Amino acid sequence: MEATHALASGTSSLLVWLIALPALGATILLLAGRRSDKWGHLLATALSGASFVVGLVELFKMLSRDGETRGVSQHLFTWINAGSFNVEAGLLLDQLSICFVLLITGVGTLIHVYSIAYMEHDHDRRRFFSYLNLFIAAMLLLVLGDSFLNLYVGWEGVGLASYLLIGFWNQKPAYATAAKKAFVVNRIGDMGLSFAIMIAFTAFGTVSFQGVANHAGPEHKQIMTWMGLALLLAAAGKSAQFPLQSWLGDAMAGPTPVSALIHAATMVTAGVYLITRSNFVFDSAPTAQLMVVIVGVVTLLFGALIGTAKDDIKKALAASTMSQIGYMVLAAGLGPAGYAFAIMHLLTHGFFKASMFLGAGSVMHGMNDEVDMRKFGRLRLAMPITYITFGLGYLAIIGVPPFSGFFSKDKIIEAAFNAGGPRGWIIGFAALLGAAITAFYMTRVMVLTFFGQKRWADEAHPHESPKLMTAPIIILSIGSIAAGALFAFGSSLQHWLEPVVARGFVEGEPALQPIVVSIMALVAVALGVALAYIKYVRVPVEAVAPTNVSIWTRFARRDLLQDAFNEAVFMRPGQYLTRALSFFDRKVVDGAVNGTGALFGGLSVRVRRVQTGYVRTYALLILVGAALILAAMLAARI
Amino acid sequence: MYLSSLLLLPLIGSAVIAGLPAGRTLLAKQIALGTSVLTAILGIAMALQFDRALGTFQFVESHEWITSFGVKYGLGIDGTGLVLILMALILAPIVILASWNEGEGGRFSQKAFFALLLVLETFMVGVFAATDVFLFYVFFEAMLIPVYFLIGSFGGPNRSYAAVKFLLYSLLGGLLMLAAVIGLYVLTKNQFGAPTFDVTELSALNIDQNLQRWLFLGFFIAFAIKAPMWPLHTWLPDAASAATPGTAILLIGVLDKVGTYGMIRYCLPLFPDAAHYFAPTIVVLAVISIIYGAILAIGQKDLKRLIAFTSISHFGFIVLGIFAMTSTAGAGATLYMFNHGFSTAALFMVAGWMISRRNSSTIADFGGLQRVTPVMAWMFFLAGMSSLALPGLSSFVSEVLVLVGSYQTFPVAAIISTVAIVLAALYILIVVQRSLHGPIAPGNESLPDLTTRERVAIAPVIAIIIFLGFVPSVLLNVINPTVTHTLTQVHATEPTPTAGE
Secondary structure: OOOOOOOOOEEOOOHHHHHHHHHHHHHHHHHHHHHHOOOHHHHHHHHHHHHHHHHHHHHHHHHOOOHHHOOEEEEEEEEEEEOOEEEEEEEEEOHHHHHHHHHHHHHHHHHHHHHHHHOOOOOOHHHHHHHHHHHHHHHHHHHHEOEHHHHHHHHHHHHHHHHHHHOOOOOOHHHHHHHHHHHHHHHHHHHHHHHHHHHHHHHHOOOEHHHHHHOOOHHHHHHHHHHHHHHHHHHHHHOOOOOOOOHHHHHHHOOHHHHHHHHHHOHHHHHHHHHHHOHHHHOOOHHHHHHHHHHHHHHHHHHHHHHOOOOEHHHHHHHHHHHHHHHHHHHHHOHHHOHHHHHHHHHHHHHHHHHHHHHHHHHHHHOOOOOEHHHOOOHHHHOHHHHHHHHHHHHHHHOOOOOHHHHHHHHHHHHHHOOOHHHHHHHHHHHHHHHHHHHHHHHHHHHHHHOOOOOOOOOOOOOOOOHHHHHHHHHHHHHHHHHHHHHHHHHHHHHHHHHHHOOOOOOOOOOOOHHHHHHHHHHHHHHHHHHHHHHHHHOOOOOOOOOOOOHHHHHHHOHHHHHHHHHHHHHHHHHHHHHHHHHHHHHHHHHHHHHHHHHHHHHHHHHHHHOOOOHHHHHHHHHHHHHHHHHHHHHHHO | OHHHHHHHHHHHHHHHHHHOOOOOHHHHHHHHHHHHHHHHHHHHHHHHOOOOOOOOOEEEEEEEEEHHHOEEEEEEEOHHHHHHHHHHHHHHHHHHHHOOOOOOOOOOOHHHHHHHHHHHHHHHHHHHHEOEHHHHHHHHHHOHHHHHHHHHHHOOOOHHHHHHHHHHHHHHHHHHHHHHHHHHHHHHHHHHOOOOOEHHHHOOOOOOHHHHHHHHHHHHHHHHHHOOOOOOOOHHHHHHHHOOHHHHHHHHHHHOHHHHHHHHHHHHHHOHHHHHHHHHHHHHHHHHHHHHHHHHHHHOOEHHHHHHHHHHHHHHHHHHHHHHOOHHHHHHHHHHHHHHHHHHHHHHHHHHHHHHHHOOOEHHHOOOHHHOOHHHHHHHHHHHHHHOOOOOOHHHHHHHHHHHHHHHHOHHHHHHHHOHHHHHHHHHHHHHHHHHOOOOOOOOOOOOOOOHHHHHHHHHHHHHHHHHHHOOHHHHHHHHHHHHHHHHHOOOOOOOOOOOO
């Protein structure tokens, strides 16, 4: 057994407030109902902001301690004590979770502010804010819970918030269906979390992170492998990774601030958090790690390909999110060499993708909720702030130095090559290919929306959004510009996270020099941009999507047939099974019951017929009976 | 004398109602509500004096009854009994309040409806408090009478068929149990010299392996019909959809628990070897119930039948937890019984209100309720979330405990059963979408939202569901010693961590 250290060495009584403040907001707003319509959004925003302040206080407290003693915990109460199964309600804040706390509450509060203006004319704005607060609380619980079961509560809590927000306008049947789909697909992933909990408890008698970490090591490779695969299933569901990615595109039915916060910056990255948090599991399970890498690589290419064909600006961004999380999952699968970069990309992505989604929301706001990029064009003149901030996000995501995506993605590609052997070359080049495709589809989004000829409908009057909306975007853009450099400078984030995810890890000799990787990545990006330039700048864009396109484009437009596949393989057979079983239950199981009933019923009818009421019939029957008995007695004697 | 008082109080209330002159309907309702509230308070007072450290019977009462047969009027409760009696006592006033107008349009007067409910409450307490097998059997069969009339006289269009089906099914089970009870009588007479039906004394019996299996089956089949387990379940959807919502809550929420309670109280301690022998088979049937019930729930077009099928799935979980024979699964199963009572109550209450407003129980007739009756829609949604075991709600705790605890002894069964968490999401979210979301369906435009009386009725149910999601230890503290005691009686070895130090 390897020596493991205590995840938390001190305590803090403040942790519960991080969660309690937004949870309080959600409760008040939901119980007060319409009475809180006037001030509900302000209260929710204030409480989210207050939670951010508590997070900052914790950060400064953490900075005042050294690396090994930065983790703090808070024991709340005994949650479950059943038989031999004991789970405490406890919170854990360490270098890893503080990153998430600040991302969730920071970006979350900005998006609260943005939504005040974005949802201003919605009759149900107060309800929207209660869901947002509910989400913040659940997401904080997810990253603060100190056991797999505590995490589970937050895990499904964000799923619930996501369901409610995707279906916020559920009077539209398609939106209600999208919400349901997200919940159901997520639950498939949740089975994985259940499995992991069952395995951990049966093997180790505990489900706390510390408890399982104490057992980590090569002697439990098999248990850890199964646990790792189960956790991967959970991560795939929540983070829209192959093969559970199909819900994310439809989830864009939710209001755009939701897409920015939940389906780009925070909730969908929870799978990456789960894998990183469970580093002690994966580090003892190479097979599970390999599967993580494969899922990451497949998804990063899958998402990127879908992104090339989408005309709906939100769906293009959603495909991109899927792809970018693929990068993070890939990095997390590389173990201690990659965890820090996974988190780094997660944080930078949180900034630039949120800012781009909010930008998309700003465009929709000015364009009567139009989402078809073919109906945009030349918007840079009408919406200068949105254009500039979106452009900064664009430069960040495709990885142009010195914007933040450059640092984080570059590190992942580097780590991929360094994985060693043929595996390293395969995933390294896959990551490079992904970078090229990313550059292509993001340039396409940029060009279609802000450049070229205007292709607006006549009734559209594009205009810049109010300050309450642009201010949060501008703040996030600062993150798009500087976050990467900040985290990469002197490997600060890597060192910060090291005590949690990479204790005692020594980097080996790199397969390729960092500068070589950077140059290759930049060439890939340049190629992607150039191709998009040829296709969308040199050739005028049509306002209606062309139909005479290659079969590949058609596949990509249909999300590489993922829905068609799920429908053919799971949904339709499932519906047949349901119908067949209903028939079976009625005709066979209940049929047998009713048949027995009918049998006795029929018998009694016949028996009743014998009772004619005529004395002579009875007399005859008695005679026949007596004769039979007599005959039987005689027969028995002989 | 707590238990006898709990038995007597509703009976007195019922007698008073029966003696009221015709037409005093409101007074009858008030008396019913008052009596049940009083009984619930008495029950809670008893619970507060319960010694949580003990796993054996408390508040024991024992009087000679039929001396020649060794039958006693014997009462007493352990943790499991206490939890179930509490559930029944808390649900009774809620059901009465929720079904204030359900007695209308019945074959008998509304007075009779409430008198029958109170009689039923007495029998419910009796069946969970009896420590004498014969007394248990009497309560077990006596319960059928008020339920038969509640379904057959106050239910919907299909009530006669459903009531007779329920009665015949139950009588068949009862008959098998009676045979086993007589078998026990003969055994005790031979082994102890004098017959006895005391459950504690019976557990000391030394029963030959073959006979033990037969006696086990006699009890088990009776309980499997009651709990309803696949394939003996078909009476439940009919009964639940024909009954008034209030009756359905007591039927599924409380009466069906007699089945799973009986398994814990009689099948395990009296016939330990047979229990081990049959456990794998029963676990398979439980898993079939879990998956089968869930799939059928997905396919239902009728609101009440849907809820009935979800319960068949949930009862599968309870049985799985009982026969996994680990402390975790066992505690989970008992907690599950309590939680399922409230979860189903919430579903049936709201469904009942929806149905009475819309005059239809067909799911397709609803739509867009979230924007017509927001409070009712929220309550239905919350009840649904409880049914699909959302973390933070009580049912999550019990479901996790059953799954985790059964994985220790029956890993494959636990893994297959986990699929139900996806199926549950489907059966709940589909009905939620069809009834609450989408455009407002024709005929739903002017449905009124919940009245104050209805809000008062459902508020405690939702409060309990949320409270126990976070503080299940309140009940687990009571349940744990009893589960340990039962597992000792059945000679189960508690699994230890497979990769422990």
